[in-house]
Amino acid sequence: MSRNAVSLEAKNLTKTYHRGSEEIAAVRDVSLSINKGDFVSFIGPSGSGKTTLVHLLGCLDNPTSGELVLGGRQIFSGNGKQLSERTLTGIRRDVFGYIFQNFYLIPTLTVIENVMLPFTFYRKPGAGKDVMGLLKLLGIDHRRDHLPGRISGGEMQRVAIARSLVNSPEILFADEPTGNLDTKRSAEIVQILKDLSKDSGLTVIMVSHNLELASQADRQFEMRDGGISERL
Amino acid sequence: MRRGMLPFYTAVAVFFLIMRLSSGPAWGAVGCDLNDPARDVKRLFPGSTGFKTVEIELRNLGGTSVAARVEAKLRDKLHGLYETINVPYTVYIIYANKKKIGYIHGVNQKGRYGGISIFLALDLNQRIKTFYIQKMTGQYAGKFRDAKFGSQFVGLTLDDFEQYDVISGKTTGKVSRIRNPAPEAAQEFKYILRGTKKNLLFVNEFLTLSPDLSLKKKEPAK
Amino acid sequence: MITKFQVAYKNLLRKKIRSLLTLIGIALSAWVLVSLLGFNHGFETALDRDIDNMGFQMMLMSKGCPYEAATMMLKGGTGLKYMPESIGDAVRKEPGVEQITPMLMQAVFDPNKGESGGIAAYVGVEPQSFGAMKTFLKFRQGGWFKQADSYEAVMGYEAAELEQREVGDVILIPEKNVEFKVVGILSRTGTQDDGTIFVPLRTLQKIFGKNNKLTTIGIKVSKDADSSRIETKLYELPDVQVVSLAQVKQTIMSLVSTAKVLVLSIAIIAIIIAMVGVINTILMSVHERFQEIGIMKTIGAMPGDIFQLIWIETLLLCATGGVLGIVLALVLSRVTELVIRNVLPYSPKGGLVLIDLNLILFTLGAVSVIGLLSGLYPAWQAGRIRPLEAIRSGVDG
Structure with a gap:
């Protein structure tokens, strides 16, 4: 797999909302291309449309118009056709792993059960052969039988990362992953994401309002009023 | 959720209420219970305000040895089809304002024409307060069920019956002063005294084994 | 997983x-x-x-309210009207009737039963025909009385337990002061028979002055007979009430x-x-x-x-x-x-x-x-x- 293979390509992505009679374009005509193994960050003030854009890129939402190609597979073809939740889920579970600011671990399940939870619904062929190795890599192997309530915030996010990775996604999607963590833990989590993209060729898309952390990424996009510009 | 459950519990409560209200008198049960405990207890134990019913089965108390001790003191066998260890006994614990003040206990004694149900109301020292024959068949039953006859038993204890021989009817002391109101029915008179002694013996056994009649205590197995 | x-x-x-x-x-x-x-x-x-254990499928009673009759019969009741014994002959002649057994129920008030007195009830039966109909009755002790006019009694299980009676003991009909010798005690049947005291029919008739009178006739219908037709026919007899057990059950x-x-x-x-x-x-x-x-x-x-x-x-x-x-x-x-x-x-x-x-x-x-x-x-x-x-x-x- 060459480092320069295109992982994600968006063309003229647009998402508009209606508030009363007013039409608001949260994302306006965004085109971008992300290569496999890139660690990309999106920054921008709130209301800039970065979250909406990232949801479109992460197939969590349908665009109003525009095209999206994932790993050579056309997801949105630009005809404005809305995909069903089922179809989107089918795409997502093959391509993406997600982590969020609120870690969303299931409080009744232990660390290892949370990490293995995706297999309850779907197991990508060949995925999840070395879950313990993954826990070790993320430094949470000694917590495997703890309930989420018993571990620290940094550890919880590591569990969430492990959970997002068990099904071997191509793209890891991190929405404000450090929003609930202190500076030291935040730096650690970003370092993990960085290492993952470098060492395993995982594409990482991170949304953050923290400029310092965002600057750790290989490429940085800045959103403003629904438009996008790359910081070079 | 709790809001949702409330009507359900109400429905269950109503169900039981209906069941309660419509329950009439039960068919007479075989055994030696008071026919109408609420009314009978009040009458037999003046001054009582309430009672608790305790069912006792001999086999839970180490059956045969209790029976053996009673037989030894009765100086007669518990015999026939009906004096077996399967017979349930009922002791009514009597209260006055939450304070225990005594017991009522009944036994069935075989009489000439049928079972004689002999109830004794006893104070805490197992001294007879009231003597009552609930049921008896025969020409002289009325005389024996008369309060005048029963009053002769008041104040007697198991000790007074110690010397009473249930077969010959011979005795000394206070028991010998009990007068038979129907001299023609000497055998019935003896049956009644035997039943009374048996009654006192069983209550004494029950209270010795388990003073509060909780009956948790079992005799150690031999 | x-x-x-x-x-x-x-x-x-x-x-x-x-x-x-x-x-x-x-x-x-x-x-x-x-x-x-x-x-x-x-x-x-x-x-x-319960109904099977009655041993018969139809009963003949003197006229009265059928509800009353039904409950009384099942509770072993009393106070019914009487019919002449001769009616049995008419019933017996009816085609489809396999067997009949005449019965007389009587009760006395016993003031010495409990605080306010109670009822003592007796059923007079013919030992041969009754026993033949209720073949499922088993004896715990003794057996049926042999004569229809002896002073002997058979007690149901619970009745015997209540009265502490064994074979050889005596019972007394209060009021009448007549003694009966217990000759049989039935095993528990789980039916109303458990609480019943059976005595010979003739004896009971004599004691209560009901010579040639009955309260009930139990009728066993042959298997292939049309019981509703028999029922209709029996209604033609004067002043009688036919209670078919199917009807009782329905009620x-x-x-x-x-x-x-x-x-x-x-x-x-x-x-x-x-x-x-x-x-x-x-x-x-x-x-x-x-x-x-x-x-x-x-x-x-x-x-x-x-x-x-x-x-x-x-x-x-x-x-x-x-x-x-x-x-x-x-x-x-x-x-x-x-x-x-x-x-x-x-x-x-x-x-x-x-x-x-x-x-x-x-x-x-x-x-x-x-x-x-x-x-x-x-x-x-x-x-x-x-x-x-x-x-x-x-x-x-």
């Missing part, structure tokens, strides 16, 4: 009190349902057994059904309310886990998976509640019986509440179906949650 079942089960343990309360609701309604259906089944069985069942309808409607209400409770609980738990469910969808759960997950939770609650309810019903069936006996004007002896495997399976099935139905809406709601909304409802919005 963790299964959906485990996920569902662990979630129910999250809010233990809530799950428990819901469980109790279901258990109670399942209990009412099982007891009720068990009663339905048991009562009819017990009634049939009693209709009395019972009134009580049943009442309880059944309560049971149905209980079930509906329990169902609402389940829907409420599950719906609430779905709302509380809105984000969790959304996140499950980002890690690969299809709407169907979520639907299943929630359905399993509901089913688990209902099935557990159902099992608890059935256990409760089994443990408390004696109590239920006691309650029913007190409610109904007449109930046959023996087990009234019959809970068999079929009934248990049926109830479990019914409760599960109720569970599945209750789970439908919450599960559908949960399945529809979109991950995007779940995430948006989080902190950053």
Whole structure:
């Protein structure tokens, strides 16, 4: 797999909302291309449309118009056709792993059960052969039988990362992953994401309002009023 | 959720209420219970305000040895089809304002024409307060069920019956002063005294084994 | 790997009190349902057994109210009108009548029975014809009296126990002061015979001055005979009442059904309310886990998976509640019986509440179906949650 293979390509992505009679374009005509193994960050003030854009890129939402190609597979073809939740889920579970600011671990399940939870619904062929190795890599192997309530915030996010990775996604999607963590833990989590993209060729898309952390990424996009510009 | 459950519990409560209200008198049960405990207890134990019913089965108390001790003191066998260890006994614990003040206990004694149900109301020292024959068949039953006859038993204890021989009817002391109101029915008179002694013996056994009649205590197995 | 079942089960343990309360609701309604259906089944069985144990299918009585006659007959009643013994000959001539047995019931008031006195009842029978009809009667001690005019008695099991009688003892008819020698004690039958004292017919007639009088004639109809035709024919006899046991059964069942309808409607209400409770609980738990469910969808759960997950939770609650309810019903069936006996004007002896495997399976099935139905809406709601909304409802919005 060459480092320069295109992982994600968006063309003229647009998402508009209606508030009363007013039409608001949260994302306006965004085109971008992300290569496999890139660690990309999106920054921008709130209301800039970065979250909406990232949801479109992460197939969590349908665009109003525009095209999206994932790993050579056309997801949105630009005809404005809305995909069903089922179809989107089918795409997502093959391509993406997600982590969020609120870690969303299931409080009744232990660390290892949370990490293995995706297999309850779907197991990508060949995925999840070395879950313990993954826990070790993320430094949470000694917590495997703890309930989420018993571990620290940094550890919880590591569990969430492990959970997002068990099904071997191509793209890891991190929405404000450090929003609930202190500076030291935040730096650690970003370092993990960085290492993952470098060492395993995982594409990482991170949304953050923290400029310092965002600057750790290989490429940085800045959103403003629904438009996008790359910081070079 | 709790809001949702409330009507359900109400429905269950109503169900039981209906069941309660419509329950009439039960068919007479075989055994030696008071026919109408609420009314009978009040009458037999003046001054009582309430009672608790305790069912006792001999086999839970180490059956045969209790029976053996009673037989030894009765100086007669518990015999026939009906004096077996399967017979349930009922002791009514009597209260006055939450304070225990005594017991009522009944036994069935075989009489000439049928079972004689002999109830004794006893104070805490197992001294007879009231003597009552609930049921008896025969020409002289009325005389024996008369309060005048029963009053002769008041104040007697198991000790007074110690010397009473249930077969010959011979005795000394206070028991010998009990007068038979129907001299023609000497055998019935003896049956009644035997039943009374048996009654006192069983209550004494029950209270010795388990003073509060909780009956948790079992005799150690031999 | 963790299964959906485990996920569902662990979630129910999250809010233990809530799950428990819901469980109790279901258990109670399942209990009412099982007891009720068990009663339905048991009562009819017990009634049939009672009727079979009568040994005859038809009774002839002097005219009176049939309801009264029915209850009196089954309770071993008294105070009936009399008919001449000669009527038996007419009955016997009727084609289809296989056998008859004449009976006389009498009762006296015994002031020495309990505080306010009681009734002592006696049934006069012909030892040959009665014994032949009730072949299922077994003796614990002794046997039938041999003569129709001897002063001997046969006692039912409970009557003997109450009076502490054994073969060789004597009994006395109060008021009349006539002694009878006990010659037989019957084994327990579980029918009204247990409480009955049988004496020879002629003797009883003589004591009570009812020579050649009867209260009842028991009629055994041959198997292939048309009993409704015989019934019609017997009605032609003067001043008699024909009580066919099929008719008695019907009367009693209709009395019972009134009580049943009442309880059944309560049971149905209980079930509906329990169902609402389940829907409420599950719906609430779905709302509380809105984000969790959304996140499950980002890690690969299809709407169907979520639907299943929630359905399993509901089913688990209902099935557990159902099992608890059935256990409760089994443990408390004696109590239920006691309650029913007190409610109904007449109930046959023996087990009234019959809970068999079929009934248990049926109830479990019914409760599960109720569970599945209750789970439908919450599960559908949960399945529809979109991950995007779940995430948006989080902190950053």
